[in-house]
Amino acid sequence: MSNTREELIRTEKLQKIFVVGGGFARSKLVAVDDVNFHVNKDEIFTLAGESGCGKSTVSKMLLGFLEPNEGKVYYKGEDISNLKKWKDKKGFMKEVQSIFQNPFETFNPLRKVDSYLYDTQKHYGMNHKGRVVEESLEAVGLDISEVKGRYPNEFSGGQLQRISIARALITRPSLLVADEPVSMVDASLRMSIVNLFKELRDKRHVSVLYITHDLATAYYVSDRIGIMFRGNIIEMGDVEDVLMNPKHPYTQMLKESIPEADPKKKWTERISIKELETEEYMRKGCKFAGRCPYVMEKCKDNMPEEISVENRMVRCWLYE
Ligand SMILES: Nc1ncnc2c1ncn2[C@@H]1O[C@H](COP(=O)(O)OP(=O)(O)OP(=O)(O)O)[C@@H](O)[C@H]1O
Ligand code: SF4
Ligand SMILES: [Mg+2]
Structure with a gap:
């Protein structure tokens, strides 16, 4: 793991509890628990996991949209909950943009898309940067003449997602937080969008927190990856180590569900078992205990700690 590199954002012991159900069925769901990771400068870090594992809840806390019950988010060493003044919040939002x-849904169907780009430029006081809109579009492979005066419905999903990335680039951010940015995009165009993230990292020094349930694009684009399961990161390290030589029994199961010959096959086709979600979330010990082939007595009552093994972090009692 590349710990020596400059760190942009870090989460420490992040936790989010939701109250779910009503009346006698009311209960607490610890949707995110003890989540610790960081994103370095010039890095694409991926949070991957099946639907409902807590990815969006993490990203909302990271962006300051949702308050954690426990834990902190540090941006360039500063606790973001200390950003009280509007000016400081705006400064953070300028550096950390989301897609x-x-x-x-990002663009109002009745407004011309270029107006969003110019408004963003104005809102963040980037007016002194003459060609910032044009340059941001060029960075995503578009020319202003293709965009000017046109409405959202005149573009394909892939083109419009490029434009929303261009909009995010107007503030010259250090970090893009992209929550499932390609899941609504045609399968044939997905790789070209994730390729764009690599280009932005290499040419413009933009880091990306890529959030996805798609392991194929995750493998292709990430430098490091954290695998989430029921609110925890259960394995985290360099993408090659984690996906090609997984240690956690859950990651091992995921790997089997993406045969190497067909990396496009998604895990959700085989192992997304929605009915299990609540039951697994409510488990006291390891959330995977009900499905794990190696389950031990200890696993049932004790949540595994973060354990360092072969160049990555694993939350599993097998490696104690
Ligand atoms: N506002 C909320 N109130 C109650 N429960 C919530 C709320 N937001 C999320 N949850 C629950 O928290 C868990 C994590 O949800 P989250 O949206 O973070 O998952 P996700 O990994 O982003 O899923 P997806 O891949 O479907 O986007 C789920 O069980 C979800 O139902
Ligand atoms: S802690 Fe136990 S139940 Fe959980 S993944 Fe490891 S062996 Fe399986
Ligand atoms: Mg989500």
Whole structure:
């Protein structure tokens, strides 16, 4: 793991509890628990996991949209909960930009898309940067003449997602937080969008927190990866180590579900078992104990700690 590199953002012991159900069925769901990771400068870090494992909840806390019950987020060493003044919050938002899943929801269908780009430029006081809109579009492979005066419905999902990335680049951010940015994009265009993240990292020194349930794009684009399961990161390290030589029984199961000959096959096709979600979330010990082939007595009552093994972190009692 590359600990010597400059760190941009770090989470420490992040926890989020939701109250779910009503009446007598009301209960607490610890949707995110003890989540610790960081994103370095010039790095693509991926948080991957099946639907409902807590990825978006982590990203919302990281962006300051949602308050954690426990834990902290540090951006360039500063606790973001200390950013009280509007000016400081705006400064953080300028450096940490987000990209959402559905570009058609990012843009109002009745507004020309270029107006968003110019408004963002104005909002963040980037007016002195003459060609910032044009340059941001060029960075995503588009020319202003292809965009000017056109409405969202005149673009494909892939083109519109490129435009929303261009909009995010206007503030010259250090970090993009991209929550499932390609899941609404045509399968044939997904790789070209994730390729763009690599280009932005290499040419513009933009780091990316890529959030996805798609292991194929995750493997292709990431420098490091954290695998989430029911609110915890259960394995984290360099992408090659974690996905090609997984140590956690859950990651091992994931790897088997993506045959090397067909990396496009998604885990969700085989192992997304929605009914199990609540039961597993409520487990006291290891959340994977109900499905783990190596389960031991200890696993049932004790949540595994973060254990360092072969160049990565694993949360599993097998490696104690
Ligand atoms: N506002 C909320 N109130 C109650 N429960 C919530 C809330 N937001 C999320 N949850 C629950 O927390 C868990 C984690 O949800 P989250 O949206 O973070 O998962 P995710 O990994 O982003 O899933 P997906 O891949 O479907 O986007 C889920 O069980 C979800 O139902
Ligand atoms: S802690 Fe126990 S149940 Fe959990 S993954 Fe490891 S061996 Fe399996
Ligand atoms: Mg989500």
